[in-house]
Amino acid sequence: LMDDDNNFVEIAQVELPVYFDYGNIFFYNNTAYIIYIDNLAIVENINNENICFSNDISIPTISSKIYFYQDFMFICNTHQGNSYIYNLDNPINPVLELTIENSGIIGIDYDNDLLFMGTYLCEVYDLSTINSGIINQIDSFRNWSNCCKIIPFERNENNYLIYLEDTSCSIYQYNNVSKSEDIEILSITPSLTNHPNPFNPSGAGRSPATTISFNLTAEDAENAELIIYNIKGQKVKQLISNSASQLSAGQHSVVWDGRDENGKPVSSGVYFYKLKTGKQELTRKMLLLK
Numbered sequence: 016l017m018d019d020d021n022n023f024v025e026i027a028q029v030e031l032p033v034y035f036d037y038g039n040i041f042f043y044n045n046t047a048y049i050i051y052i053d054n055l056a057i058v059e060n061i062n063n064e065n066i067c068f069s070n071d072i073s074i075p076t077i078s079s080k081i082y083f084y085q086d087f088m089f090i091c092n093t094h095q096g097n098s099y100i101y102n103l104d105n106p107i108n109p110v111l112e113l114t115i116e117n118s119g120i121i122g123i124d125y126d127n128d129l130l131f132m133g134t135y136l137c138e139v140y141d142l143s144t145i146n147s148g149i150i151n152q153i154d155s156f157r158n159w160s161n162c163c164k165i166i167p168f169e170r171n172e173n174n175y176l177i178y179l180e181d182t183s184c185s186i187y188q189y190n191n192v193s194k195s196e197d198i199e200i201l202s203i204t205p206s207l208t209n210h211p212n213p214f215n216p217s218g219a220g221r222s223p224a225t226t227i228s229f230n231l232t233a234e235d236a237e238n239a240e241l242i243i244y245n246i247k248g249q250k251v252k253q254l255i256s257n258s259a260s261q262l263s264a265g266q267h268s269v270v271w272d273g274r275d276e277n278g279k280p281v282s283s284g285v286y287f288y289k290l291k292t293g294k295q296e297l298t299r300k301m302l303l304l305k
Contacts, residue, residue: 027066031056035071041081043088046106048081050074050090057107069107075099075114075298082123084130084142087112091121098132114296122165124174131176134162139189158185207290213302214273224272225301227254227288233264235292241269244287251275251286273303 018024031049038051042061046069049056057070074090075097082089088101088109098118101109119134128143130150139154164179178185207229214225231239239262241255253276254269255262271288275281283305289298 027064029058029066029068031058031068032071039079039081041083043083043103043106048088050079050081055090055109057109059107072109080121082121084123084125085145087145089121089123089130091118111298114298116296120162120165122167122176124167126169127174129167131165131167133158133165137162137165137178154189156187207288207297207299209271209288209299209301213304215304224270225303226268226270228266228268229290229297230266231262231264231292236262236264238291238293240291242289242291243271244289245281246285246287251281254288257291 032054035049035051035054035056038049038056041048041050045060045062047058047061049058053074055072055074056068057072058066059069060066080091082091083103086103088103090099090101092098096117096119098115098121099111100113100115102112103109115132118132120132122131123129123142124131128141130140130142132138132140133155136155136157138152141151141153144151158178158180162178162180164177166177166179168175168177174189176187176189178187207227209225209227211225227241229241238257239255240253240257242253243251245251252271252274254271273280281303283303286301286303287298288301289296
């Protein structure tokens with residue numbers, strides 16, 4: 016806090032997990048998000064003396080930048096890496112909604128609800144419909160050099176985009192970006208949840224069980240697969256195979272009884288279930304207790 020003499024005065028301290036030696040800090044309302052390698056520490060109540068460490072989660076990337084748009088958090092990797100969209104309905108417990116593979120750097124024009132994403136190829140998306148679960152691509156353009164930063168800005172009522180490259184930059188003007196095209200490119204569906212979570216044996220001699228629920232479009236259903244992984248990233252069990260799947264569009268649920276491919280009960284701990292379709296991957300975390 017800055018006092019009347021413009022000196023900083025310490026009002027609180029927060030103890031973070033030991034592996035957070037340093038990190039980049041990003042703020043969303045009354046919450047701070049600190050990225051360190053592939054971990055994200057979450058600190059709440061940063062506007063008062065009750066500031067405290069609330070949660071830390073593993074993120075599937077060595078990330079460099081976070082953007083916030085409405086109640087969504089965009090985590091962007093460098094160069095041609097993946098990007099990840101998290102739902103912040105509960106800011107201290109973000110839920111991964113969408114993985115965008117090989118998306119590159121991103122930049123957000125908040126005034127015009129536009130998402131710019133790419134490296135050599137920049138794709139433009141309409142964010143105004145994100146709460147409906149759909150993000151439409153409305154434009155794209157190719158740049159001659161690899162991009163390392165995208166910066167939208169406005170001057171004299173005109174919109175510009177700085178495409179910062181390794182040794183130079185390009186500046187584009189976009190005054191009349193149309194949002195009339197209805198092309199579904201990215202979707203924050205299918206939804207993916209499991210219940211109960213955590214889960215444990217329901218009785219003596221019974222295996223633990225949790226129900227994984229999700230919905231699919233017709234296109235998603237043709238290539239859907241659902242796989243359980245352990246915390247080391249090792250495959251535990253494939254619940255749905257894309258080669259044998261006869262799924263239709265709509266809502267589905269699959270029960271996992273806590274056993275591996277050989278029918279043996281797995282140990283207590285954290286597990287991940289990943290839903291893969293032709294267009295995207297969704298991953299959620301669950302906890303098995305015994």
